[in-house]
Amino acid sequence: MARAFRTAGVVGLGTMGAGIAEVFARAGLEVTGVEVDPGALERGRGHLTRSLDRAVGRGRLTEAGRAEIMGRITFTDSLAALAGADVVVEAIPEVMDYKRALFADLDRVCRPDAVLATNTSSLPVTAIAATTSRPGRVVGMHFFNPAPVMRLVEVVHTMVAEDGLAAEVAELARLLGKTPVTVGDRAGFVVNRLLLAYLNHAATLLEQGVAAVGDIDAAMRDGAGLPMGPFALMDLIGLDVVYEVCEVLFQETRDRRHAPAPILREMVTAGLLGRKSGRGFHAYGGAAPAAGV
Numbered sequence: 001m002a003r004a005f006r007t008a009g010v011v012g013l014g015t016m017g018a019g020i021a022e023v024f025a026r027a028g029l030e031v032t033g034v035e036v037d038p039g040a041l042e043r044g045r046g047h048l049t050r051s052l053d054r055a056v057g058r059g060r061l062t063e064a065g066r067a068e069i070m071g072r073i074t075f076t077d078s079l080a081a082l083a084g085a086d087v088v089v090e091a092i093p094e095v096m097d098y099k100r101a102l103f104a105d106l107d108r109v110c111r112p113d114a115v116l117a118t119n120t121s122s123l124p125v126t127a128i129a130a131t132t133s134r135p136g137r138v139v140g141m142h143f144f145n146p147a148p149v150m151r152l153v154e155v156v157h158t159m160v161a162e163d164g165l166a167a168e169v170a171e172l173a174r175l176l177g178k179t180p181v182t183v184g185d186r187a188g189f190v191v192n193r194l195l196l197a198y199l200n201h202a203a204t205l206l207e208q209g210v211a212a213v214g215d216i217d218a219a220m221r222d223g224a225g226l227p228m229g230p231f232a233l234m235d236l237i238g239l240d241v242v243y244e245v246c247e248v249l250f251q252e253t254r255d256r257r258h259a260p261a262p263i264l265r266e267m268v269t270a271g272l273l274g275r276k277s278g279r280g281f282h283a284y285g286g287a288a289p290a291a292g293v
């Protein structure tokens with residue numbers, strides 16, 4: 001019989017981690033959010049507060065509801081606080097060495113039967129699982145940005161996972177109000193494998209002078225029925241993440257559709273990361289857009 005999930009840990013409270021913590025707390029689980037230092041912890045709390053404020057502002061959540069959700073979340077800089085968690089989701093930067101070190105620590109701290117999940121976008125879950133003494137309880141739970149809104153969770157199943165783990169985690173995703181799909185441990189899984197080739201291609205069209213940023217965005221929004229155009233979406237995801245995921249996909253597949261367009265590297269080097277830095281292909285909060293795009 002599938003276990004009950006009552007307590008969750010989220011490690012890394014950037015845009016994705018904070019959104020994932022919100023999703024768990026909204027579903028009624030007690031959540032422990034962990035960040036490395038007090039500054040990062042405060043930024044994580046800020047992401048969460050702003051997201052809930054927006055929901056209150058739109059009349060989707062009452063003040064009491066917000067207080068209840070925040071009351072279910074504990075913020076800490078100590079991994080030891082995850083000792084009793086039923087499930088832990090890692091949402092730290094996409095650097096394999098960081099992930100492997102964290103999972104080795106989680107393996108020491110967490111209960112042997114806890115599910116250890118990674119929100120990695122593109123790194124091999126099997127290699128992360130191999131750093132633990134319980135690869136059978138390690139899984140990918142890939143959420144999409146913005147996590148409180150997007151319905152999909154890709155449940156990444158490795159060949160060393162326990163029988164029934166993918167079904168157990170899919171059930172957890174349903175408890176969170178999400179739609180799970182089970183995918184194999186191949187770079188980019190399903191969504192990023194397809195989506196990033198499209199986004200990268202949009203950057204190439206821009207470099208080739210086919211059309212301007214605003215016109216390509218309008219074309220895909222109004223001509224293909226997408227909620228936002230490719231440049232608005234890259235700004236939402238973060239150009240650093242887009243670049244890194246393309247790079248990993250290219251290394252693994254050698255498919256040139258994933259070879260990052262030079263403009264992506266240039267913009268990341270310049271610190272033009274999209275919404276989170278105030279400037280990317282578009283400008284946010286009164287900043288000027290990037291010159292020459």
Ligand code: 3HC
Pocket residue numbers: 051054055058060120121143144145146147148149150192195227228233237241245
């Ligand atoms: N946090 C919480 N809620 C948010 C939010 C955020 N960051 N952004 C928007 N919302 C909520 C709003 O509050 C609103 O909710 P309501 O209807 O209950 O009031 C709802 O989402 C719609 O928001 P808006 O009216 O402000 O704006 P839009 O209608 O334009 O929707 C959007 C915004 C949901 C971001 C929509 O444009 C969209 O779906 N865009 C595509 C996003 C996408 O493709 N994401 C996947 C990226 S790939 C990825 O994440 C994988 C990674 O590995 C790279």
